Amino acid sequence: MDNSTPIEATPLRTIKPHPTIIPSPIFDSGIIEAERESGNQDLVDSVLMRFDAVRRRLLQINYAKDVVIPASTICKNQGIKTNTKKRIGEVPGVQVGDIFYNWSEMYLVGLHLQTMAGIDYLRVENGVVGSPVSTSVVTSGHYNDKTEDVNSLIYTGHGGKDKNGQPRDQKLERGNLALVESNKIGNEVRVIRGKEDPDDKNKKIYIYDGLYFVSELWKEKGNTGCEEFKFGLMRKQGQPEGFEIWKSAENLWKHGLSNSRKGFILEDLSYGKEAIPVTLVNEVDENDKSTPPGFEYVISENNSNPMLDCVCVQRNEGKLPYHNNILVCRKPMVYECDFSCKNRVLQSGLKIQMEVFKTSNCGWGLRSWKPIRAGTFICEFSGVNKKKEEVEEDDDYLFDSSRIYNRFKWNYEPELLGEDAWKPVSEVFNLQSQVLISAKDSGNVGRFLNHSCSPNVFWQPTKCGINSESHVRIGFFAMKHIPPLTELTYDYGVSSVEKIGEDERLFKGKKNCLCGSMKCRGSFG
Template identity: 35%
Template sequence: MGSVNPPQGLNLNLNLGLDLELDLLPPSHNSTTSTSATATPAFLTPKREPKPEPLDEADAFTPSFTAPVPFSPPPPDPSDGSPRDDPSVFSEFHRVSELFRTAFSSRHPETTVLDPDSGAIVPVPPDDSASRPPAVSPGSLADARQSMRRKTTMELVRVTELSIEDHRYFRDAVRRRRKSFAGVRILSMAQDGNRRYVRGDMVAWSAMSAQKLCLHREKRIVGAIPGVKVGDFFMYRAEMMVVGLHCQPQAGIDYLPAFQSPNGEPIATSVVVSGGYEDDEDAGDVIIYSGHGGQDKFNRQCANQKLEGGNLAMERSMRYGIEVRVIRGIKHDNKLTNKVYVYDGLYKIVDCWFDVGKSGFGVYKFKLVRMEGQPEMGSAIMRHAKSIKISPLSVRPAGILSLDLSLGKDSLPVLVFNDIDNDNEPLRYEYLVSSVFPPFVIHSVGNSAGCECVSSCGADCFCLRRNEGEMVYDQNGILVKGRPMIFECGPFCKCPPFCHTRVTQKGMKHRLEIFRSREVGWGVRSLDLIPAGAFVCEYAGVVLTRDQAQIFAVSGDSLIYPGRFTPKWEEWGDISDVFPDYVRPPPSSNPPLDFAMDVSKMRNVACYISHSTVPNVMVQNVLYEHNNLSFPHLMLFAMENIPPMGMISLDYGVSNENTGKPLLLTG
């Protein structure tokens, strides 16, 4: 098999090995699929779960299996002293590496460092390939994976000096994993009848773990995770486990155990601050984090904590000057989960002491200070967005052009904000809630067909059969998978208005704001956290036929050509990387979208969404009030978790032949 090479300019102090090998393999190793009818994979209940200690949320998952974790007694402190107070994230790398080598050599004098310039914080032990039985065929893909694992199992490293291309590469790898996670989770919930006791997130993690699709599975990376940005939101802990940000389903401290470390010392890599302990104090840039252990099932301290496990790992990280990733668990009122998680960056552990807690029991406390030079914390941005929704004028007294551009027409107010210049373009147009179709489309023959369901739509529903007999949305209104066309129940159906298929026609569920930017001009951002797969808004305008569009184009009016949008719906729900037997939906057999949309006089918030070749929303064609396949509604769905104040982007597809730019609005 040919060599597997990372992107050009990659400077890693590690071999990512098994974690990213599926992303790095050439196309010849990708599984091929047929374009026949979609095969539905069977989902199994996960049989193994990580250690559930301590609980940090009321509805924490109770695993069926608890794996014991051996601990080594605390070793003596290194003789090199306490860490320096250098705010740079990577400036202490060589010093810390030397500390580890010194500590390792003092405890294991018979061991020599194979490569002092390898960049590994913990040296790699000699290869024992001679004593390893040949379990796989030499030269096979499995042999390559096993070889990568042998070389990197005992390394503890940082990833440094990534180029712009490297950042894009790993960001794309993380996006693909998160998209697969969402696809498996949503589909497993839909197949199980949306039963509330089914943990779709754990099913998705278990399936991806079985296929070795979880990134950085051996928790070797300290510091920043390639492809994960400060401010990224996660709806589930299992989603963080998939990308290697925090690899514990319940425990607040994630660490490399002593038995996995060559020098026999545990090292903390990340912590979740979620208010599960009464002695925690969170001031943003400074955190007093209490250790774990000694709590009952009601999260009450009932015993003294011990310097072992995660607590010892935190103390060792402090002594060696190792930074930890901080993820904040925030209570959030949404239908998916009662808590969301946001990565807030790197913190140094600067102090550790044993104190009497509020309950009278001994508690280990750690002082964490956020390192300088990082982007703004996602939790702070979330609080800012919430204050804007509550009192926009008091938070931003200057720059607000409109508190509701729709003037009450839309389901939620649409704010307009500009603190850059005097441009007020959005105020010049009449606001449309939904697209306006030609009369012959609405009144065409066959539009009176609808389902006969009375209470709710079931297996015999006419509309459900038009969607290949599958559920289009889950119980929370999340899109299960992309389709060439979605048929929702409409005005001619007898089912009630709260029918679970009427998602897009109920309007927006998340607050949006049109804002002025120096980089893109006018753009759109969300004031809420929009989960992946959720409906965002409709792309609305006045629909024109081909002949009408040619006339309007001569006049220089602003036209949008939906047929040129990149069909990103093909990617949503594609889980062929997790289940090789999964077959993608066949290409659309519907007639092409041979129409244009005039937005020169009437438009809605979607018309200000910026173009991107890596968008976070996609266009999904939907029909409900008529049955003309050539004139669907253009509904936008989130392809990833969109954070508060996050810009929304859409791939407009083919560029304009004259200007070479994406088909955006003129003016």
């Protein structure tokens, strides 16, 4: 007999329920019902941007340990979502190769409309109730799936546990039944590949890999000795690369590269000036080993004014501008410390493994080996500070803050969090004087960022140190999540604009634009 005194089990961890957030009752998402059912590229971008902005803000105000669920609940309830109608095949505005940092993002743009289950399916189409048909599957590596091949995968059905968590045979129901039906009728099934985040082993990144067909199915005994369903999926031909790009990038960051790489030119274009090397490759013309001409690689020097007291919080209106080195909001000016505190992002230099690569028609470009989360610091625009009269006419490597830039919204909407809507953080730069930096003769990787009218990077004016006289530096940050080996681009702006109608404006840059985006203005610079 066990007659020892029973010991009260002490909980290992207590989680407080989320405090209630009451969004403003008059909040209007601006998304009309039809758009909510079926979206487009702009809506998908905007929904993802708004969700992540709320998520970052909740982190910044130390709202709760888990902020993904609260942020997505707010967006769901306030109508910040699109493609809510379940569909077979592609989702408008979601591209093969797009990456997601959690399931909520996939939910909000209609890619995978399940909160937890890995198989999504629809039962009713055009008002007719039929057999469930699968629409999308998410791989997560929990089921010993074979998921490394880029054109096929073996997916294990779900279920297989009783209510006590004990293993049992999987049943032919729900998602399993839907995948069997998809095998029968041969419909397209979206595949999302969950992979470990290379920068955080505890987290996953989800890569949309396009459309697949359920080509075969069978049953077999799994590790537990219980029956499992197995589904063989084959990738539809003729789609852009998705997971394949991820895999080649993974090769780079896991095994370094080396000289055996196609089009390899230089191990480190910075010649040791950056903390991590900047690779130089030319895959367009493998025999051309020439390097970018006529410039010296330099990084900006940090002015060293030791501080007595850290005043970062006060100078940044009560909150630190970065959370885990990710910018929370764009601001007229971000202030960083000199030495003593952690509030140093721009000053800490290049953190992402970059490569300068030859583009097909825009000269050299810049891209990252690893995926980049929205808000991540990319690099500074280093070069020589100039006065207006010092600028050379033919300077193609000039940063000019006085150009006209497309406005865009990136920050969170205070009304969503019940904050005062009349004092949102301004996203409009209010520079006291024009910032002109030339990277023509000397610069860092920032000089290799090309222009795009649909950019994935934006710039943020920053002052470092207590000296308010210190000059304005320009930091580049990721506007959205950027898949690995995707070219990084920002809006160069245009030097003049002509009004040609009531609402029509003609942008007149000095150069013809080749960005190829739907929203191309035709010129830049």
